Amino acid sequence: MKLRFAALVAAAMATAVPALAQDLHFPSLSYRTGPFAAGGIPFADGYADYFTLLNERDGGIGGVRIRMTECETAYNTEKGVECYEAIKGDNPLVIQPLSTGITYQLIPKVTADGIPLHTMGYGRTSAKDGTVFSHVFNYPANYWDGASIIINYLLGENGGSLQGKKITLVYHNSAYGKEPIRTLEELAKKHGYEFTALPVDSPGQEQKSQWLQIRRDRPDYVLMWGWGVMNPTAVQEAANIRFPMENFIGVWWSGSENDVLPAGDGANGYKSLNMHQTGMDFPLYDDLKKYVIDTGKAAGAGDQFGSVLYSRGIYAAMLAAEAAKKAQEIHGTPNITPAMMRDGMEQLEITEARMAELGLPNFGPAFSVTCENHGGVGRGLIQQWDASAKKWNVLTDWIESDKEVIDMLVAEDAGAFAAENSITKRCN
Amino acid sequence: MLYREAGDFKTTYREDAQTFPIAFDRVRYYLVIAIAFGVIPFVITDYWANAVMVPFLIYAIAAIGLNILTGYCGQVSLGTGGFMAVGAYATYKLMTAFPEVSILIHVLLAGGITAGVGVLFGLPSLRIKGFYLAVATLAAQFFLVWLFNKVPWFYNHSASGQISAPERTLLGIALTGPNTTAAAKYLVCAVFLFGLAWLARNLTRGTIGRKWMAIRDMDIAAEIIGVNPLTTKLSAFAVSSFFIGISGALFFAVYLGAAEVGESFGINKSFLVLFMIIIGGLGSIFGSMAGAAFLVLLPVFLKNVLVGQLGWPTDLAAHLEFIIVGLLIIVFLIAEPHGLAQLWRVAKEKLRLWPFPH
Numbered sequence: 001m002k003l004r005f006a007a008l009v010a011a012a013m014a015t016a017v018p019a020l021a022q023d024l025h026f027p028s029l030s031y032r033t034g035p036f037a038a039g040g041i042p043f044a045d046g047y048a049d050y051f052t053l054l055n056e057r058d059g060g061i062g063g064v065r066i067r068m069t070e071c072e073t074a075y076n077t078e079k080g081v082e083c084y085e086a087i088k089g090d091n092p093l094v095i096q097p098l099s100t101g102i103t104y105q106l107i108p109k110v111t112a113d114g115i116p117l118h119t120m121g122y123g124r125t126s127a128k129d130g131t132v133f134s135h136v137f138n139y140p141a142n143y144w145d146g147a148s149i150i151i152n153y154l155l156g157e158n159g160g161s162l163q164g165k166k167i168t169l170v171y172h173n174s175a176y177g178k179e180p181i182r183t184l185e186e187l188a189k190k191h192g193y194e195f196t197a198l199p200v201d202s203p204g205q206e207q208k209s210q211w212l213q214i215r216r217d218r219p220d221y222v223l224m225w226g227w228g229v230m231n232p233t234a235v236q237e238a239a240n241i242r243f244p245m246e247n248f249i250g251v252w253w254s255g256s257e258n259d260v261l262p263a264g265d266g267a268n269g270y271k272s273l274n275m276h277q278t279g280m281d282f283p284l285y286d287d288l289k290k291y292v293i294d295t296g297k298a299a300g301a302g303d304q305f306g307s308v309l310y311s312r313g314i315y316a317a318m319l320a321a322e323a324a325k326k327a328q329e330i331h332g333t334p335n336i337t338p339a340m341m342r343d344g345m346e347q348l349e350i351t352e353a354r355m356a357e358l359g360l361p362n363f364g365p366a367f368s369v370t371c372e373n374h375g376g377v378g379r380g381l382i383q384q385w386d387a388s389a390k391k392w393n394v395l396t397d398w399i400e401s402d403k404e405v406i407d408m409l410v411a412e413d414a415g416a417f418a419a420e421n422s423i424t425k426r427c428n
Numbered sequence: 429m430l431y432r433e434a435g436d437f438k439t440t441y442r443e444d445a446q447t448f449p450i451a452f453d454r455v456r457y458y459l460v461i462a463i464a465f466g467v468i469p470f471v472i473t474d475y476w477a478n479a480v481m482v483p484f485l486i487y488a489i490a491a492i493g494l495n496i497l498t499g500y501c502g503q504v505s506l507g508t509g510g511f512m513a514v515g516a517y518a519t520y521k522l523m524t525a526f527p528e529v530s531i532l533i534h535v536l537l538a539g540g541i542t543a544g545v546g547v548l549f550g551l552p553s554l555r556i557k558g559f560y561l562a563v564a565t566l567a568a569q570f571f572l573v574w575l576f577n578k579v580p581w582f583y584n585h586s587a588s589g590q591i592s593a594p595e596r597t598l599l600g601i602a603l604t605g606p607n608t609t610a611a612a613k614y615l616v617c618a619v620f621l622f623g624l625a626w627l628a629r630n631l632t633r634g635t636i637g638r639k640w641m642a643i644r645d646m647d648i649a650a651e652i653i654g655v656n657p658l659t660t661k662l663s664a665f666a667v668s669s670f671f672i673g674i675s676g677a678l679f680f681a682v683y684l685g686a687a688e689v690g691e692s693f694g695i696n697k698s699f700l701v702l703f704m705i706i707i708g709g710l711g712s713i714f715g716s717m718a719g720a721a722f723l724v725l726l727p728v729f730l731k732n733v734l735v736g737q738l739g740w741p742t743d744l745a746a747h748l749e750f751i752i753v754g755l756l757i758i759v760f761l762i763a764e765p766h767g768l769a770q771l772w773r774v775a776k777e778k779l780r781l782w783p784f785p786h
Contacts, residue, residue, distance in 0.1 A: 032741075035747040072745065077688075079694060082478070175688050201690060300741075409587075421595065
């Protein structure tokens with residue numbers, strides 16, 4: 001009896017240990033509940049579906065199957081920390097918290113634990129500086145890029161000058177919403193527009209007074225840094241005060257179907273940034289349909305297929321998978337560790353040819369990551385909502401951000417962080 | 429049986445007035461202390477520290493603080509989150525301004541600063557009480573959150589308005605920052621909770637505690653027998669805010685390491701701590717801890733069972749968590765409106781009479 005038990009234990013250990021090493025763990029810190037669920041659900045679905053596709057179609061990445069785990073954060077930092085602690089011992093290849101608040105908690109922790117953190121188009125902007133933030137990546141673009149892209153777009157609309165124009169920012173009163181203010185102030189000095197910032201307290205259903213002020217001030221343009229329930233409310237309020245919707249531009253987190261559909265025809269003409277194309281006219285979506293949707297393996301309710309934030313989840317997962325592939329190449333082993341994954345992310349190169357090969361031609365900008373630059377190329381495009389067709393139309397090509405201003409701000413902020421935390425710069 | 433009074437004789441007033449007059453209780457208390465300081469620090473893992481023990485210890489401090497004000501002195505307060513924010517921002521400013529001073533001193537100083545702010549917001553309690561006072565403290569909550577969001581000096585002009593705790597050490601061991609070990613985090617919070625709970629217990633047994641309770645039970649009668657409502661109420665606000673300030677300081681510096689005032693110290697925090705003392709039991713130190721344990725541990729436990737063990741979808745589990753925790757709160761309060769502490773007290777009464785109840 002004793003012998004048999006010992007044999008069983010030995011057998012269990014023999015099978016358990018390699019089983020841990022033989023998969024690639026991609027955790028998803030999602031939020032399918034709370035006031036930000038409208039944004040969290042489609043992103044989490046897209047993120048999961050892309051990995052399911054890789055498992056079903058290619059048998060994983062480099063022959064190793066992908067294991068996904070999901071942890072509900074409800075966009076709450078304490079729950080986010082709990083999730084991080086729960087998964088950090090389980091070889092997570094990359095953490096994507098999808099929340100600027102949680103990102104701030106995790107930046108020091110992941111650096112100490114050696115786990116890469118990817119905050120795509122959110123999080124701490126100055127993490128772009130790879131010399132200070134060794135384990136944090138925010139490619140392909142960050143908030144300061146976003147702010148600058150909008151201003152560059154408006155410059156283009158106004159014949160190259162914003163002199164004397166009034167621009168108002170309506171923002172979520174949190175780290176996330178405050179991020180673009182410095183850049184917009186700096187750009188105001190450069191381009192001579194008048195800038196005001198109006199905070200909206202979380203979660204964001206209360207914004208009557210802000211819009212009354214906008215009606216009184218009559219700004220030429222209103223920008224928005226909102227997320228979750230704040231977005232549809234703002235679009236509705238703008239429609240209520242008959243603000244010209246084509247002069248109302250949201251960041252990429254304020255430009256999904258969920259944000260404009262509730263306002264109906266009132267939302268027609270509302271614009272937003274995007275860091276990638278949307279729609280289903282990409283070969284990858286045929287594969288997704290064939291291998292994931294039609295076989296009933298889709299994550300969640302499966303009703304988000306093809307929406308803006310679903311595509312963003314796909315994009316995030318694609319960038320993660322490409323980095324994993326790169327890491328496998330660099331280290332010559334299919335079973336990569338978080339440390340190897342970090343190297344893969346740091347040497348990631350997304351070319352237009354590679355995007356086409358993946359079935360996503362011209363879906364996102366081509367960029368490459370280096371030791372110094374963890375932020376990618378900083379390009380975005382402007383999309384506009386067509387309420388009658390219920391569809392986002394892409395208005396522009398990729399717009400470049402003003403690197404001169406942003407690089408200066410990034411160096412300043414990253415330098416302050418390095419000094420505060422006594423970090424020695426790397427990449428020499 | 430183990431739990432009895434028979435044969436447990438007291439020959440001095442001192443013995444009779446001790447916190448745990450029954451031998452079994454005393455032994456159990458020493459056992460808990462021994463395990464808390466002698467065993468847990470050596471076996472604690474990162475997950476247990478960061479997801480379970482540290483939040484529990486910190487919320488227990490906040491709950492004791494609120495219990496002093498609401499449970500012992502009868503002044504209803506909804507400003508807990510705001511006072512925690514004062515503690516957090518005070519530590520942050522002190523930590524960055526005086527990096528050479530020990531973080532433990534900063535935490536205590538932050539408690540002191542919060543006590544001052546608490547007294548300030550406690551002034552209206554001299555004229556108003558009950559729900560009206562709750563509204564006045566609610567104003568403190570909103571004002572303080574607004575203030576820390578509005579004035580960049582409080583977050584050292586950082587672009588995002590976040591505050592992050594730099595690494596601070598004691599005798600070469602990191603107590604804040606990402607390199608803090610689970611044991612260090614746990615021990616800091618455990619020492620503070622132990623010290624503060626001991627302080628609270630002794631304050632509430634003494635003259636000052638009796639004055640608080642007199643004010644709680646009937647303020648006019650208390651005034652007639654010579655209790656000064658001004659000093660009594662303000663001292664309750666001061667002591668309570670001191671505790672809450674320390675919990676806020678630890679919450680920011682040791683537990684999270686970074687905080688954002690609206691998210692970390694919003695009105696939800698005030699409600700959470702209030703629920704803790706209502707479920708735990710008003711006017712009880714043990715109840716504060718029991719309530720904190722209930723509201724911190726139960727959601728984590730449910731999450732681990734529903735998602736970790738049963739493999740349910742995370743959103744379904746999260747919604748069920750709300751339902752289960754909510755239901756349990758209602759059931760508890762119907763079955764025992766005086767909270768977990770009273771449940772425990774009743775259980776002890778029954779044990780003392782067992783097996784021959786009246």
